[in-house]
Amino acid sequence: xxxxxxxxxxxxxRVYHAGGPDEVRALDGVSLTIAPGEYLSVEGPSGSxxxxxxxxxxxxxVPTEGRMLxxxxxxxxxxxxxxxxxxRTGIGFIFQRFYLLxxxxxxxxxxxxxxxxxxxxxxxxxxxxxxxxxxxxxxxERSFPHQLSGGEEQRVAIARALANGPQLLLADEPTxxxxxxxxxxxxxxxxxxxxxxxxxxxxxTHNPTVASRADRHLVMRDGRxxxxxxxx
Amino acid sequence: xxxxxxxxxxxQTILAIAAIAVAVALPVVLLSVGGGVYSHELASVQDxxxxxxxDSAADHGIADAHSLARQIDAISGVAAASPILSVAVVLFxxxxxxxxxxxxxxxxxxxxATQSSAERALLPPSFTLGDPDDTIHFANGTYGGPASGQVLxxxxxxxxxxxxxxxxxxxxxxxxxxxxxxxxxxxxxxxPPGLLGPSxxxxxxxxxxxxxSLVGLGRSTTGALLDDADSVQVAVVPALAGNPAxxxxxxxxxxxxxxxxxxxxxxxxxxxxxxxxxxxxGFYVGLSSVGLVVSLLFLVIILMRRVEQERSAIGIQRxxxxxxxxxxxxxxLEAEALTLCGGLSGVAGGIxxxxxxxxxxxPTVSEIAGLATYDPVTLAGLVLGLLLMGxxxxxxxxxxxxxLPLPEVLR
Numbered sequence: 236x237x238x239x240x241x242x243x244x245x246x247x248x249r250v251y252h253a254g255g256p257d258e259v260r261a262l263d264g265v266s267l268t269i270a271p272g273e274y275l276s277v278e279g280p281s282g283s284x285x286x287x288x289x290x291x292x293x294x295x296x297v298p299t300e301g302r303m304l305x306x307x308x309x310x311x312x313x314x315x316x317x318x319x320x321x322x323r324t325g326i327g328f329i330f331q332r333f334y335l336l337x338x339x340x341x342x343x344x345x346x347x348x349x350x351x352x353x354x355x356x357x358x359x360x361x362x363x364x365x366x367x368x369x370x371x372x373x374x375x376e377r378s379f380p381h382q383l384s385g386g387e388e389q390r391v392a393i394a395r396a397l398a399n400g401p402q403l404l405l406a407d408e409p410t411x412x413x414x415x416x417x418x419x420x421x422x423x424x425x426x427x428x429x430x431x432x433x434x435x436x437x438x439x440t441h442n443p444t445v446a447s448r449a450d451r452h453l454v455m456r457d458g459r460x461x462x463x464x465x466x467x
Numbered sequence: 468x469x470x471x472x473x474x475x476x477x478x479q480t481i482l483a484i485a486a487i488a489v490a491v492a493l494p495v496v497l498l499s500v501g502g503g504v505y506s507h508e509l510a511s512v513q514d515x516x517x518x519x520x521x522d523s524a525a526d527h528g529i530a531d532a533h534s535l536a537r538q539i540d541a542i543s544g545v546a547a548a549s550p551i552l553s554v555a556v557v558l559f560x561x562x563x564x565x566x567x568x569x570x571x572x573x574x575x576x577x578x579x580a581t582q583s584s585a586e587r588a589l590l591p592p593s594f595t596l597g598d599p600d601d602t603i604h605f606a607n608g609t610y611g612g613p614a615s616g617q618v619l620x621x622x623x624x625x626x627x628x629x630x631x632x633x634x635x636x637x638x639x640x641x642x643x644x645x646x647x648x649x650x651x652x653x654x655x656x657x658x659p660p661g662l663l664g665p666s667x668x669x670x671x672x673x674x675x676x677x678x679x680s681l682v683g684l685g686r687s688t689t690g691a692l693l694d695d696a697d698s699v700q701v702a703v704v705p706a707l708a709g710n711p712a713x714x715x716x717x718x719x720x721x722x723x724x725x726x727x728x729x730x731x732x733x734x735x736x737x738x739x740x741x742x743x744x745x746x747x748x749g750f751y752v753g754l755s756s757v758g759l760v761v762s763l764l765f766l767v768i769i770l771m772r773r774v775e776q777e778r779s780a781i782g783i784q785r786x787x788x789x790x791x792x793x794x795x796x797x798x799x800l801e802a803e804a805l806t807l808c809g810g811l812s813g814v815a816g817g818i819x820x821x822x823x824x825x826x827x828x829x830p831t832v833s834e835i836a837g838l839a840t841y842d843p844v845t846l847a848g849l850v851l852g853l854l855l856m857g858x859x860x861x862x863x864x865x866x867x868x869x870x871l872p873l874p875e876v877l878r
Contacts, residue, residue, distance in 0.1 A: 315791070323787065338474075338780075348789075351788050
């Protein structure tokens, strides 16, 4: 584990429709440091800026103002191509709606980031198979998303997020569409991934049970971090 | 993956392929049939037994035809010069009523020498009409020699009149039988196939001077020599027939003889046919382009719709780091697969339509469709053009896909 923060935000603002009558300050001066191996939950009411924060952390968006460092590299200096490469090599995404590609099998969905990374076909398949086995879906590798339950889809999404050995795992309401039993399984998997890979994990949630699994808890309101506490 | 995407949206895929196929089938039909018709025309000109044609603007406007033929014959390199006169007359059988026929007055030996080998094969082996060089009756322009009175009838005419060789008949310039002359049917000849069948089914071949006398084109009422014909076909010796320079030289010499007539070589006619073909092909291509452009726009709409429907799938690929070029390639391959399938279906469909027209169309349509030729270069060019079109059609959707706002798409 290196001492360099995985991500560091310094007075970051994200403003939509800046200067217009419908200007929205989604993030308003957020400063935050995420160390390698941290497990954070981000809570807050709708519109508090949780998803915007997640998009910035995932390099899907860029700050309007302030400074953001990804493992020491200023993000504002990166072009789209570099941010794409960093997403591919350093970040895993888990979404509430899973976002599996409907025309790909479970195995192919997991292998997709590896394909983008240029790994040879045989290695891709072996690694994807191993990841599916890790999430308990070794027997469903040929299944298409529509043939899987919601819990299974989210487990495939977790396997896909882990495919390239990310340093940061971002989960946006990962159990939002699951019943409590399956939600528990998914959270167990997420915890295991955190433990096994040493990746920092950021989970955005409304659910206190999900948040309780984290070691550090952020609470956001009106685009600001109003609380940052440690402990389970 | 891309094939699965195409299968995933079956209705759109089928619609896009169908639209492209219809747009492609049109040029396939037009270019293949048009090309076939022109090739046929070109072949018939190139296969003609003569190389040069002397024509006049007026009907029966070639005067002193026998004399002119002899002068042309004397030009170095000329094999034969055949004056031809075509006049509508009425043929009366011994007991029947009159039937209109096209009488062709020819000098038998010259006529035979200026026909293609295929046309010559349609004539009887001994084609003399009793006056092989048309000198006996012509008698140096006096028209005082004995007339052989022999005629050769086209096979359809012979069969319609139920005549046989040796039968007597009367040929008259009018419907008045008494104004005619008695002739003897000495045989029949087949009709060469034209583009849409022979131009006339009922034809009678007879010595030129005898037809001239019959219709008053030998000498005028005042006794002046007319010796009129419609055209003179000139064959060059076989050794020079394929030599454009030699044909041009002979054409120029003939033209010098008769500066007031139109003298054209078949080489010129070939060039004119080729020029006409280029113009009409350009027209077909222009017409087809309209269909292809419409199908291109349709393809763009289909692909744009796909991008909208697959926003999440595209967005997640971009989010997990799939490079832009790989996302672009996916759309491009889909576009190319659609255009290729549509193009091949269109080519196959066009060929099928032509085959159906050739088999089941009306006689005229069937004959035209039967002439269709399939130029592999044209068809391959069409498919390659389509692939280029697919590339162009994918540009806008690719741009749209790459500019999808990820935070919004993945919300």
